[in-house]
Amino acid sequence: MNKKAHFISFEGPEGAGKTTVIQAVLPYIEELSQRKVLLTREPGGNPVAEAIRNLLKAQTEPEIDPWTEALLLAASRREHVVQTILPALKADQVVVSDRYLDSSLAYQGGARHLGMADVQEINDFAVRNPENGEAVLPELTIYLDLPVEIGLERIFSNRTDKIDRLDQAGLDFHQQVRNSYLQLAQENPDRIQTVDATQSPEEVLTAVKAIIEENWR
Numbered sequence: 001m002n003k004k005a006h007f008i009s010f011e012g013p014e015g016a017g018k019t020t021v022i023q024a025v026l027p028y029i030e031e032l033s034q035r036k037v038l039l040t041r042e043p044g045g046n047p048v049a050e051a052i053r054n055l056l057k058a059q060t061e062p063e064i065d066p067w068t069e070a071l072l073l074a075a076s077r078r079e080h081v082v083q084t085i086l087p088a089l090k091a092d093q094v095v096v097s098d099r100y101l102d103s104s105l106a107y108q109g110g111a112r113h114l115g116m117a118d119v120q121e122i123n124d125f126a127v128r129n130p131e132n133g134e135a136v137l138p139e140l141t142i143y144l145d146l147p148v149e150i151g152l153e154r155i156f157s158n159r160t161d162k163i164d165r166l167d168q169a170g171l172d173f174h175q176q177v178r179n180s181y182l183q184l185a186q187e188n189p190d191r192i193q194t195v196d197a198t199q200s201p202e203e204v205l206t207a208v209k210a211i212i213e214e215n216w217r
């Protein structure tokens with residue numbers, strides 16, 4: 001069976017170490033796959049989606065409505081899929097995305113209480129391939145799991161200049177995010193592989209490499 005993962009997403013609560021491990025693992029993926037690797041992120045990945053990212057990260061008064069937030073994220077994902085992800089996959093590149101659809105399910109579906117099914121529904125439009133109608137989804141998702149207090153502590157002690165609206169959402173919110181990710185991992189055991197992100201950066205990298213290798217056979 002060909003189980004080569006050409007589209008890989010990384011997920012996790014704030015400060016889980018996604019950016020750190022992705023940077024470290026990219027050369028390994030390039031060597032393993034013998035392909036160019038496109039590193040991208042959500043929200044973001046192209047000019048329109050990056051503009052939506054800036055909008056969503058800024059403090060707003062009044063506070064943005066949760067459905068507006070979910071719809072803007074779905075719109076940014078649509079742009080990301082059509083302008084960035086699909087062209088790279090067509091060019092036989094490997095796509096690595098720092099967050100994707102599971103973030104909307106965990107943050108908006110779970111933590112904002114919009115419900116995962118409804119958030120999935122609006123995202124069905126966002127991820128639909130215009131050429132064949134199929135959903136554009138990662139074959140492999142690496143979920144970095146850690147207690148939210150540890151992730152927030154990492155962010156607040158190391159990156160005080162970059163604290164944004166979502167980082168500040170409160171402990172209960174972030175706990176809901178983690179619980180939702182754990183639920184998603186339980187429901188999608190073939191796609192979502194969990195890594196203990198409380199380990200050292202070197203140990204996390206070793207675990208991530210092993211998963212990627214296992215998914216490139």
Ligand SMILES: Nc1ncnc2c1ncn2[C@@H]1O[C@H](COP(=O)(O)OP(=O)(O)OP(=O)(O)O)[C@@H](O)[C@H]1O
Pocket residue numbers: 012013014015016017018019020021154155158159197198199200201202204
């Ligand atoms: N395994 C680790 N152990 C301890 N600290 C770590 C580890 N991985 C990353 N860090 C540190 O934690 C902070 C957050 O890491 P990073 O930016 O990679 O996380 P992230 O998951 O991308 O966060 P966010 O999604 O909130 O942007 C950084 O200061 C980083 O150096």
Ligand SMILES: Cc1cn([C@H]2C[C@H](O)[C@@H](COP(=O)(O)O)O2)c(=O)[nH]c1=O
Pocket residue numbers: 014041042043073099100101102103104105107108166167
């Ligand atoms: C894709 C996506 C993201 N979010 C949130 C999660 C984070 O708080 C920010 C992204 O910041 P990061 O430093 O790049 O991790 O956006 C969300 O709520 N819903 C989503 O779909």
